[in-house]
Amino acid sequence: MTPDRRRTRQGTHGTRVLIAGAGIGGLTAALALDAAGIEAEVVDSARVLRPLGVGINLLPHAVRELTDLGLREALDATGLSAEQLVHFDRHGNRVWGEGRGIRLGYAWPQYMVHRGELQMILLAAVRERLGKDAVRTGTAVLGYEESPGGVTVRLRDQHSGAESEESADVLVGADGLHSTIRRGFFPDEGAPRWNGVRLWRGVTEGDPFLDGRTMAVLGTNLRTKFVCYPISREAADRGRALLNWLGEITIPRDELTETADWNRPGRLEDVLPHFADWTVPWLDVPGLIGGAAEILEYPMVDRDPLPFWSRGRVTLLGDAAHPMYPLGSNGGSQAILDARALAFELARADSAAAGLAAYDAARRDAVNAIVLANRNNPGDTILNTVAERAPDGFDRVGDVLTPEELAPLANGYQHITHTDDLDRTSPWAVTPDQRRAR
Template sequence: MKVLIAGAGIAGLTAAASLHAVGIEATVIDAVTTLRPLGVGINLLPHAVGELAELGFAAALEDCAIPTGQVRHLDRFGNRIWSEPRGLAAGNPWPQYSVHRGELQSLLLAGVRDRLGAAAVRTGMSLESFTEDATGVRCRVLDRTAGAVVEVTADALIGADGLHSAVRARLHPGEGRPLWNGIRMWRGVTETAPFLDGRTMILAGSNRAARFVMYPISRAAQQRGQSLVNWVAEVRVHDESAPTPDWNRTGELCDVLPHYAGWRLAGVDIAELISGSEGILEYPMVDRDPLPWWGTDRVNLIGDAAHPMYPIGSNGGSQAILDARVLAAELSAAGDVITGLARYEAVRRAAVNAIVLANRDMPMDRIMHMVSERAPDGFDSIDEVLSTSELSGISAAYRRTSAGMTTSTITGPEPE
């Protein structure tokens, strides 16, 4: 069995390593000519960390990532609304990690090339089209270095090519642009002094107006006595046309800074944190409607190509990893491509589509907005703002879009 994977991101590289682990030949192609450690921070939930550990990446993750100890929700004045342990502190068998996306991609890339060989990941190769029949899949691929179109054949094609997936577009033509919810996001990373215990994720404010997220992502910075902080500024805007999502679009400091004037969270001056970033990325918060089916007999999708979702609950990257692991497990168990891909989609599609819809609901944001309405100038104690029943419902609301929602068939379900 030979599998061609379009896309050398987290989903595609995890799929290649997982397929190799069960004895299936995999080749990864990517349109970029050089894979660089780009991007900002990402969270990996415990069930996804466990899957990467099964693949032999536990030590590499521990060397570069921060094991998140807790999540803390604040109002815009820095007053504590709610907090809860995460990862090992919450009784999970694996940590929850916060890590630079580029570092995660780099360690996966190194692992794939070490195990499958350097030729297993081919850059500068852009998928243009494909056809399938009873014998396999024939793909027309533009070799951007040579400037020529080549034909690549395989028993299966897996689209791991993200939000703007060429594979998805061919399977589901006419789908249109990604769907925007009216929130603009600015992201960056800034090295600064550690805040709190150096392992806490902060979420403050409300998406009804402005929300801010920050968490440390670098073990190397921690060892220097510093903290490399990933930050996300989310602002709801009005009367703007939907922008085109571009993960490399440069954001302007003057656009984001006014929304956070005077904000101070966990001892951190937010305007200073934003201003200290070497670069700012800007893109809209988008997703796509869940599909009633993903693939065909020999072609299917994983990760953001299959189920792009709002970045709520730290689940996007984790679900991509679970996709990859289930894909390999089902192909291996079935022994043939058509049965294996059908089983993969049966296991994953309904479960992850439910997460896409749950992320649109944003139950925690409703609570944060309720606090801002009831206490617009801040508060001394959250008990003065929320009732006992409202407080007790926060954890359940957060878990709707967070850990433990679905796991792979390889390691079994994650405990509550």
């Protein structure tokens, strides 16, 4: 970017932030920083950003932040608000459930949406508000060097191979599970931590099930688990359902030989045999798996919590800071909360380093606790018990589990999805008139 072009986009706060990674966290960070009057630019190694992936849930605390950023209408037009989360055995018998979003008492809904479509909503908003050149694709971060006055970032053009340097006041690593920025902090960390579970994911159009707004979790990871929920307002308006599904299987003595990649293609013949004999009265599980245009395979991995996210003028955000098992619908939601906190702390700090240190202190311990809680999901233990006691199904869950045995399931979700931090006015989002007045 030329100096003249950079000046036309400079924020009112006088700080310039370079964000590595144009995923959910990186793009939300750009929007949040802009709302706080801080200049931001995003680079991503992908040559073209496409709506890849499958479904994602946005918890109320994340929806609240995106609402403050003016994206509620787009979310409502794209995704669906979740009404309830329900656990079933593999035969479709209800074990436990609770409301989601507004039905759980929050002022904001929980949205079920296609991850790629959410990314495109964020991308369009960044380019509209920050300028069409605010996101540079095909640009990989190779490394960085700090100085008292800023950060010099080494970049590579993925098309030509040409390398260049760019200066910024702050560098944010929102570059995912295999983060280059994180590796600069912890070069000897090694590969992600795998728990032996493999996931196959897909999206299939079908008939709506139950109330059309349910997140259904069936079976148990001791044997086979299946998760399914609708993710498309457009399909619902046609009387259909675009169903995101996930097959979760623990394979004894399996070894992880591939690099974990959310977009790694999977094979029908690897996943379908595990579910071919499933018969659920209200959901065609084998049909959904067989009807997917594309199947993705992913090992359930995370990383150990870090002792710090920020050092000097460099920090981490989202999966680069806290990759977690995809339980409780919290990975993307926590990245959005990271973005809000980063913008807030930078906007009120006396220096970039102080702002990043405050962001680290505000977010790290709380999110590290969620990472660890996701490793010990009490729901799986309870559903394993159901499968052992009633392998052929049941009529009443009370015949299988006592209320005391069920209680940890609800308590477990309180630890990884519920929040009390939703009664405040956003400290950093400002209106366009307020921003112009700064």
